[in-house]
Amino acid sequence: MSSMQTVSHGSVFFSLVNRDIKLAWSQGGGSLLAIGFFFIAVSLFPFGIGPEPQVLARIAPGVIWVVALLSSVVSLDRLYQADYEDGSLDDLALSPLGMLGVATAKVLAHWFSTTLPLALAAPALGILLNLPDNAYGPLVASLLIGTPALSLIGSVGAALTVAVRRGGVLMFLLILPLYVPTLIFGVGAVDAAVTMTDPLPHLALLGATTLIAFVVGLFASVAALNLAME
């Protein structure tokens, strides 16, 4: 019996993940916008700072990471809001998944559809910014480890502002300060490679941050969503 239930839980869970990924990539979905924003914002930096290859190489890790943070927030404001407004978040919460399952599915879908593609697109931006050859590995590794934290922490901000009309700017204010540790350890790993030191300690700390974000982020998202549904 319990195995039957697990199967049905699993299928509901994955159909929700699947639906959200499809929505994110369909017309009007947030993923393409976020990736477009990522490319355009990064390519503004050479105009602002100047085209000297050494200077660009020096700032490349930081620029790519900071713009990745901003791009992930850009795509977050619809994470829960659409389902909240049309009432389907209510139904989902009452389904066997529960609010924790819903939040987990939504975060997973956001990571897979939006922040993971940012990680995969980053090397192309590294080329534009003259990133040294040996830094590409750490760049992608740090983004792969760090982007789940972006989705998880972002989910808290999206859940807290779900009932707020025009809550987008407020969400930026809430989320960005919480991104600081992820940013620091992520850039640290890439910088270490640029300066020929070991990026592994940075990646380990980044992983720890993501694990903490996993626990705190889901817990706080569920609390905030339950509050909004009352």
Place this chain on the structure above:
Amino acid sequence: MHRFANPAQFNRLADVVLPWAIGLTVLLSVAGLYYALFSSPPDYQQGESVRVMYVHVPAAWMGMFVYMVMAAASFTALVWRHPLALLAGKAAAPIGAIFTALALITGMLWGKPMWGTYWVWDGRLTSVLVQFFLYLGYMALWQAMEDEEKAGRAASILALVGVVNIPIIKFSVDWWSTLHQPASVMRLDGPTIDGAMLVPLFLMAAAYQAYFVVVFLWRMKLEINNRKLSVMRQASLQNTETQMEVAG
């Protein structure tokens, strides 16, 4: 715990504490300022600029302390649904935000003569800056929703997430700045503080603490009154509605 849940009882307690707190604030401020500005020696290295420390360090301590008060109130509000706890967090936040802003600004004014620059991205300044942003987020969330109860509980969730984050942020920024800072910038820590400087420092810190108690209790009473007003307004609205139904 729920002994103070009753607003009337809280008000009575506040009215007992307030005169003492006001008196202490005045006394400690006068004594603290006297020691800070007149009766303490200039530092042998920093000269008279060390006097900025007596308004800077207590403000930084209070910024931290008030955040803890706010977080404890938020926790109480979320877990035990204590009716006054939400209001306590709301009352504390602006005070903490002002202390934190003052810590940042006076830190800059101390940094210029000491380090030759208003701002360095060192661990302390940066984590205080992030703490200031968390205060802003907490207050903005209170403002963002019409339902006070919901707004307050959403803000409380943020305050608690911030509590988990502040040590992580502090650690990450400290660790980051040791990688980036040349070691010569700051030599504050350690036993270089002269005993004569501790007197004004602790007097000012105590004055700030007493000041916090005064303003916090006033703002609590203010929030309780506002809550009363909105309850009364709702009651009178319902009254007119029933009257209209009867008339119709």
Place this chain on the structure above:
Amino acid sequence: MTEFLDMGGYAAFVWTAYGLSASALVWLLVSSRRKLTASVVAVDAARARRKGDN
């Protein structure tokens, strides 16, 4: 006296720090007190109106 005001050449920093701290804290104190007084008046007025209604 001028020596005291000069603060060993650091007058601009020391006095700005004390001035800003004092004005911000006094402002918060006064504005909190004012709002409290206004709210007490409003509560009393609402109570009086209520008694009038009944």
